[in-house]
Amino acid sequence: MTAPLSRLALLTAAVALATSPGPASAQSYSGSKVNLTFLHGFTGPDRPVMEGLIKKYNDTHPNVQVRGQAQPWGTTWQQLPALVASGKAPDVVVINEDQITGFVARGAVSPLAPAELKAAGINKSNFFGPLFATADYKDQAYGVPISSVAYVMFYNKDLMKKAGLDPSKPPKTREEFLKAAQACTVDKSGKKAGEAGFDPKQLDTWGVSLYNNWVGARAAYAAILQNGGQMVDKNQNAAFNSPQAVSAVQFLVDLVKQGVARPNSTEEAELAAFSQGKVCMFPSGQWYLDRFEGQKMNFGVTFLPRVGGTAKDAAWGGSSHLTLPKQPSGYDANKRKAALDFVAWMSLPAQNLTWTSTGSLPTQAAVAKNSQFEKAAISGIFDRLNSVYATSGYPWVGQVMGPFDQAWEAAYLGKKTVPQALNDGVKESNKQIEQARKNFQ
Amino acid sequence: MTITQAPARTTTAPAPTPRRRVPLEPYLYLLPHALLFFVFTVYPIGYGLYISLHRWDLLNPVKAFVGSEFYRNLFTPGTPQADFFWKTLWNTTFFTIVSVPLLLAAALGLALLLFRPIFGRTFFRAVFFMPGILTVSVMGILWRWMFDNQIGLVNAAREVLVNAPPIPWLSTEGLAWVPIVIGTVWWTLGFNMTLYLAALGNVPLSLYEAASLDGATPWQQFRFITVPMLAPVTLFVFVTTALSSFQLFGQSLVITGGGPSRSTQSVIQYITEEGFTNAQYSSAAAMGFAFGLIMLIFTAGQFGLMARDVKGD
Numbered sequence: 001m002t003a004p005l006s007r008l009a010l011l012t013a014a015v016a017l018a019t020s021p022g023p024a025s026a027q028s029y030s031g032s033k034v035n036l037t038f039l040h041g042f043t044g045p046d047r048p049v050m051e052g053l054i055k056k057y058n059d060t061h062p063n064v065q066v067r068g069q070a071q072p073w074g075t076t077w078q079q080l081p082a083l084v085a086s087g088k089a090p091d092v093v094v095i096n097e098d099q100i101t102g103f104v105a106r107g108a109v110s111p112l113a114p115a116e117l118k119a120a121g122i123n124k125s126n127f128f129g130p131l132f133a134t135a136d137y138k139d140q141a142y143g144v145p146i147s148s149v150a151y152v153m154f155y156n157k158d159l160m161k162k163a164g165l166d167p168s169k170p171p172k173t174r175e176e177f178l179k180a181a182q183a184c185t186v187d188k189s190g191k192k193a194g195e196a197g198f199d200p201k202q203l204d205t206w207g208v209s210l211y212n213n214w215v216g217a218r219a220a221y222a223a224i225l226q227n228g229g230q231m232v233d234k235n236q237n238a239a240f241n242s243p244q245a246v247s248a249v250q251f252l253v254d255l256v257k258q259g260v261a262r263p264n265s266t267e268e269a270e271l272a273a274f275s276q277g278k279v280c281m282f283p284s285g286q287w288y289l290d291r292f293e294g295q296k297m298n299f300g301v302t303f304l305p306r307v308g309g310t311a312k313d314a315a316w317g318g319s320s321h322l323t324l325p326k327q328p329s330g331y332d333a334n335k336r337k338a339a340l341d342f343v344a345w346m347s348l349p350a351q352n353l354t355w356t357s358t359g360s361l362p363t364q365a366a367v368a369k370n371s372q373f374e375k376a377a378i379s380g381i382f383d384r385l386n387s388v389y390a391t392s393g394y395p396w397v398g399q400v401m402g403p404f405d406q407a408w409e410a411a412y413l414g415k416k417t418v419p420q421a422l423n424d425g426v427k428e429s430n431k432q433i434e435q436a437r438k439n440f441q
Numbered sequence: 442m443t444i445t446q447a448p449a450r451t452t453t454a455p456a457p458t459p460r461r462r463v464p465l466e467p468y469l470y471l472l473p474h475a476l477l478f479f480v481f482t483v484y485p486i487g488y489g490l491y492i493s494l495h496r497w498d499l500l501n502p503v504k505a506f507v508g509s510e511f512y513r514n515l516f517t518p519g520t521p522q523a524d525f526f527w528k529t530l531w532n533t534t535f536f537t538i539v540s541v542p543l544l545l546a547a548a549l550g551l552a553l554l555l556f557r558p559i560f561g562r563t564f565f566r567a568v569f570f571m572p573g574i575l576t577v578s579v580m581g582i583l584w585r586w587m588f589d590n591q592i593g594l595v596n597a598a599r600e601v602l603v604n605a606p607p608i609p610w611l612s613t614e615g616l617a618w619v620p621i622v623i624g625t626v627w628w629t630l631g632f633n634m635t636l637y638l639a640a641l642g643n644v645p646l647s648l649y650e651a652a653s654l655d656g657a658t659p660w661q662q663f664r665f666i667t668v669p670m671l672a673p674v675t676l677f678v679f680v681t682t683a684l685s686s687f688q689l690f691g692q693s694l695v696i697t698g699g700g701p702s703r704s705t706q707s708v709i710q711y712i713t714e715e716g717f718t719n720a721q722y723s724s725a726a727a728m729g730f731a732f733g734l735i736m737l738i739f740t741a742g743q744f745g746l747m748a749r750d751v752k753g754d
Contacts, residue, residue: 081499106498264609268586268592409700431520
């Protein structure tokens with residue numbers, strides 16, 4: 001089957017030939033002309049940025065024409081199995097961190113062999129380790145990261161100053177964090193946390209935001225990892241009730257008892273409180289950055305302190321990975337080569353830098369070093385980008401994180417003790433995993 | 442065309458042969474719809490049944506036949522399905538039991554108020570109908586905000602008016618239904634109200650005149666004229682409202698996310714979770730059929746009621 005040359009392709013090829021300064025040095029695909037289809041879920045304000053990058057690639061690569069298609073992520077998750085099963089999968093598909101292992105384990109994605117990666121010029125060690133490993137499964141790579149977000153801790157500099165803290169030194173350890181949280185907590189009669197007569201039910205300002213939904217649960221997720229715990233054990237069964245996990249989550253829940261965090265709160269309520277300058281530290285997704293910047297708040301962004309324990313730094317992250325879906329046996333080898341070339345080009349520092357304008361974090365240290373980030377608030381977490389961990393690596397992320405989020409809610413709201421909530425969650429999760437496992441036999 | 446031909450045929454051409462032919466024409470008329478019906482209803486139902494009886498995943502070349510395993514899960518104590526399917530089915534039923542009478546009574550009350558020639562009648566009719574044009578996400582976010590545990594308008598009003606401490610509406614079992622039910626009533630009331638308004642216009646005024654001459658009080662007029670005369674439309678409103686209440690999905694998803702501890706999760710939300718979060722398509726299909734069967738029995742009962750009403754029993 002030969003790929004028909006469209007008029008547009010000829011035109012862009014001509015333009016590219018006329019404008020590009022000789023053969024591009026990064027170009028590794030030199031076979032015959034191919035057309036590639038590229039499915040992604042960047043349908044928001046990030047869409048024109050992605051389309052601009054695709055155009056740039058097409059303009060500089062006359063013998064590869066990539067046709068991008070944007071559709072909501074959820075639609076892709078529902079359609080991808082049917083597309084792969086019928087041999088009509090796009091040549092390149094972007095898959096997110098919570099879906100990728102499931103699709104890999106079900107055989108929808110083809111592995112990227114070390115030789116292939118090398119030939120395409122993709123060097124795994126250029127990327128942040130855990131980020132690249134998000135698309136690994138059983139020691140094989142299945143995707144290359146192009147976009148990444150993280151759970152961060154916003155802090156109110158004015159409020160911290162008022163509490164006698166140094167806003168240029170946000171807390172890093174549990175002790176520093178606790179000290180800051182207590183210093184920020186004042187009840188309506190002016191009494192500080194720990195003082196005689198302090199009423200935690202009548203808070204005027206408080207230390208840290210905890211809340212009941214899945215975003216709130218990501219603080220507990222990070223705390224468990226920080227304490228050396230894991231979501232699943234080596235057999236991929238749920239294990240978020242380990243002693244490390246219990247102790248880490250207990251610390252967070254106890255913050256409510258100490259009065260430095262509000263009970264029964266919601267993400268919206270804490271977001272409003274942080275915007276109004278009532279809470280010092282607001283752990284949440286980096287996606288609120290624009291909002292606080294738009295409000296002209298005097299705030300900073302830092303990596304989540306090691307509240308759970310001292311084993312390692314950790315925060316939750318989400319990411320998007322370029323993957324090559326499984327294709328039928330007669331698939332054009334040139335297409336695969338070209339697709340790898342496209343993946344390699346798309347994940348280069350120059351393209352990643354362009355992509356960070358959409359609110360994504362850098363995927364690699366080379367980009368994080370760029371001077372344009374020096375004054376950006378988000379650079380407050382750049383020293384620990386190597387410690388952002390996505391929920392992946394096991395094919396039943398839904399079955400683990402669903403019960404985990406419910407366990408966090410029950411523990412935070414005080415409906416169950418921490419060990420009880422986590423044990424119940426693990427029990428439910430493992431029942432679901434046992435059923436899911438049958439699909440992989 | 443057929444109307445003019447039909448009598449001509451019977452009068453001029455008394456069938457010469459007694460052989461009865463199967464008429465093709467009616468089936469040709471049925472064909473366009475039948476095609477759509479088979480493609481979009483019969484085939485998906487058959488395929489869904491197939492999925493529910495196999496361990497089905499498009500990506501898995503082996504789709505093992507498992508018989509009734511996924512149906513039996515619903516009745517095997519200890520499985521997640523036995524726990525959550527019935528729990529969420531009860532949640533949905535509870536929502537229906539609470540919201541349907543409210544939706545009927547409030548719609549009738551509003552219709553009675555707005556049927557009278559009061560000032561600004563059309564304006565108020567439009568105002569009460571308007572929430573219905575919102576999407577469920579807009580409506581859901583609005584009521585989630587109103588009942589927020591900390592910053593909600595309801596808690597703020599309680600604090601200002603009666604100096605009461607905030608109630609964690611969204612995260613307390615039981616109370617979490619309040620924003621969902623109130624929000625739904627506010628959202629869908631207008632449609633039922635419009636039906637009642639139309640029906641009120643069909644009640645002959647002479648009945649009220651005769652009743653008032655006989656000395657009937659307004660309450661007696663309402664009780665013995667309005668209510669019986671509206672009975673058919675009440676039944677219709679009851680059936681359609683109950684069916685749509687059983688379809689509860691968006692309101693609880695947006696307002697509470699189904700929480701706390703699945704106490705407001707609707708059965709459809711749970712089936713969606715099983716299918717698309719847990720990738721247990723066959724189990725979700727089986728639960729879909731189980732729920733569908735329950736709905737079918739329920740609907741049959743309601744149709745029985747309606748048929749009896751039409752016959753005037």
